[in-house]
Amino acid sequence: MTRYRGYLIDLDGTLYRGREVIPSGLEFVRRLEELGIPYLFFTNNSSRRPDQVAEKLRTFGYAAEGSQVVTSAVATAQHLKRDPEVSSVYAIGENGLITALHEAGLDWREDRPDAVIVGIDRGFHYEKMKTACLAIRAGARFFGTNGDLVLPTEEGLTPGNGSLCTGIASATGVDPVFIGKPEPPILEFALQRLGTSRSETLIVGDNLSTDILAGVKGGVDSLLVFSGVTTPEESRRSSIQATHTVDDLKDWDFI
Amino acid sequence: MTRYRGYLIDLDGTLYRGREVIPSGLEFVRRLEELGIPYLFFTNNSSRRPDQVAEKLRTFGYAAEGSQVVTSAVATAQHLKRDPEVSSVYAIGENGLITALHEAGLDWREDRPDAVIVGIDRGFHYEKMKTACLAIRAGARFFGTNGDLVLPTEEGLTPGNGSLCTGIASATGVDPVFIGKPEPPILEFALQRLGTSRSETLIVGDNLSTDILAGVKGGVDSLLVFSGVTTPEESRRSSIQATHTVDDLKDWDFI
Missing domain, CATH: 3.40.50.1000 (HAD superfamily/HAD-like)
Structure with a gap:
């Protein structure tokens, strides 16, 4: 071997x-x-920042540092940073994604962003979905941090980011590019x-x-x-x- | 003819x-x-009650009464009322749908309802989506008032009820039965x-x-x-x- x-x-x-x-x-x-x-x-996972993931790992006894953690949020932000056609973004997501996009130096715009990025967001609501759909229909590219349809939780299988993306894809006719x-x-x-x-x-x-x-x-x-x-x-x-x-x-x- | x-x-x-x-x-x-x-x-349209639809029609000059209006919300509620396997429901929707379900005598339950009904809801959010998904995974039947993927508005084509339903279908593996x-x-x-x-x-x-x-x-x-x-x-x-x-x-x- x-x-x-x-x-x-x-x-x-x-x-x-x-x-x-x-x-x-x-x-x-x-x-x-x-x-x-x-x-x-x-x-x-795109909801937590790498340092937050490392902190969680340390509670289990793993000697983890943020620099050792690759999340779909950071991978997405870095992927977009290298794309010459993307300088402004609108995103649906939690702390991990929003921070990663900010740290990658991408500008935040609700109106006519170059790209829409969707990560899991337990604060997802209709207005966010609408803003994303109107931007995609106006020509923004559509990215999903990851395509997981469900999220295993103690309550059971709850909606994952892939399912938020499916709804937006249905309303726009545009499928997302997944990074995770x-x-x-x-x-x-x-x-x-x-x-x-x-x-x-x-x-x-x-x-x-x-x-x-x-x-x-x-x-x-x-x-x-x-x-x-x-x-x-x-x-x-x-x-x-x-x-x-x-x-x-x-x-x-x-x- | x-x-x-x-x-x-x-x-x-x-x-x-x-x-x-x-x-x-x-x-x-x-x-x-x-x-x-x-x-x-x-x-x-499932968002308005029949009397509200009639009122809107009267502002245009139509001599409409609520009794002359058939909405997908009322059709859905009456369809469920006649279903012997459905006595309790959880619904995502606006005034038109919630009122129609109430008037049909269906009990409201978030936990283990017999059926989940989804109509357009500009107040849609993750917790509602999660409640619907957990109920469907626990065996509730899944109905959509209508399958329209987009809603034409003055802002453009915004997400329609069909797109809310697509997200829930993705997260549960269950497709809705549409009434409209x-x-x-x-x-x-x-x-x-x-x-x-x-x-x-x-x-x-x-x-x-x-x-x-x-x-x-x-x-x-x-x-x-x-x-x-x-x-x-x-x-x-x-x-x-x-x-x-x-x-x-x-x-x-x-x-």
């Missing part, structure tokens, strides 16, 4: 489940540290940040249709762990196949 | 356009009165209210994909008037064909 020189690690379902840490996740990250292997935390997993842009951004090549890098996650598909689409090896969304049965039947699978991260052999 | 014994008349684009009356619409309704032909105002035009339930309800048979009735409207398609699906003749959404060119190219077409309602010969 290749020794991977860089790891991109999913969070919920991989390192913790809801409010509970996954102990073998702690051990997994500790081993990476011992071996001196670079890694990043790699999440579709499984789409390539977030992986490009993370690889650049991590500094390893595609063939040296491993994506680790619990979700076949986001984490593992990101690897398949991006030509990066993947490790599927059965501690979250995807079951071994679903994995066997799927057309999407991880490079490696383990029942638990403690089963992973780093060398 | 058959003399029709009952008319179902669309509003926006047929009897008025935005804030302007269509004068030949006034003359058209006056002729129906003179000839003693029963008619109803027949609209997908072009679906059959609103036509059933209107025919019953009007008291005429299918073959004696004429649907009048400006929109091929709602008014005229309702006629096609329901086996009722239709008159397409080119005073609103659909152009003569679109009509010629479409697979949906009205029984009759006129450029202006003044061109219609009642006898």
Whole structure:
């Protein structure tokens, strides 16, 4: 087996489940540290800033810093920053997205922005949807931080960002470009940040249709762990196949 | 030409356009009165109560009463009232829908209602969407007053009820049953209210994909008037064909 020189690690379902840490996740990250292997935390969450994600990880016992966290919000903002056709944006989203767009130096405009960006927003309402739709109809490009249709919560499966985007797509006839997993842009951004090549890098996650598909689409090896969304049965039947699978991260052999 | 014994008349684009009356619409309704032909105002609007719709029509000069107005909200509420499996509802909507559901004697429940009903709601927000999604995932049936994806306003094409429904459908994997035009339930309800048979009735409207398609699906003749959404060119190219077409309602010969 290749020794991977860089790891991109999913969070919920991989390192913790809801409010509970996954102990073998702690051990997994500790081993990476011992071996001196670079890694990043790699999440579709766009609601929190990287420092807030790191803070949450520290409450579980992970020695995380904001600079080690790649969110779909930051990946989106950086993607737009490099786009010569985008200098002004209107966004629907929470703190993580709004801060990332601001830090990327993008101007905020409700009227005729160059791009509309939609991330999960528990403060979503009709006026925001209308502003986004009118801007897109006036020619703004339409981006979604990530396409997840649902958000697992303690109350059950609640609407995810993908479902907010579907409504706007219906009202405009324009489909969004998604940045987060499984789409390539977030992986490009993370690889650049991590500094390893595609063939040296491993994506680790619990979700076949986001984490593992990101690897398949991006030509990066993947490790599927059965501690979250995807079951071994679903994995066997799927057309999407991880490079490696383990029942638990403690089963992973780093060398 | 058959003399029709009952008319179902669309509003926006047929009897008025935005804030302007269509004068030949006034003359058209006056002729129906003179000839003693029963008619109803027949609209997908679910935001207003029938008496409010009638009041608006009177400001344009139409001698309308609430009892002559069939809205998608009232048709939905009456449809559910007759469904033995539905006694409690959770709804997203405005005054017209909420009042209609209340008048139909349906109980309001956020937790485990028998049905979720979605109508246009300019006060739509994430918590309402979440409540609807959790209820549908818990087994509630999902109804939409109408499937219009956009709402023409003075600001432009803003999100219509169909687009709110699309978001909820994405987040639940359940598609709504629509009651309004072009679906059959609103036509059933209107025919019953009007008291005429299918073959004696004429649907009048400006929109091929709602008014005229309702006629096609329901086996009722239709008159397409080119005073609103659909152009003569679109009509010629479409697979949906009205029984009759006129450029202006003044061109219609009642006898």
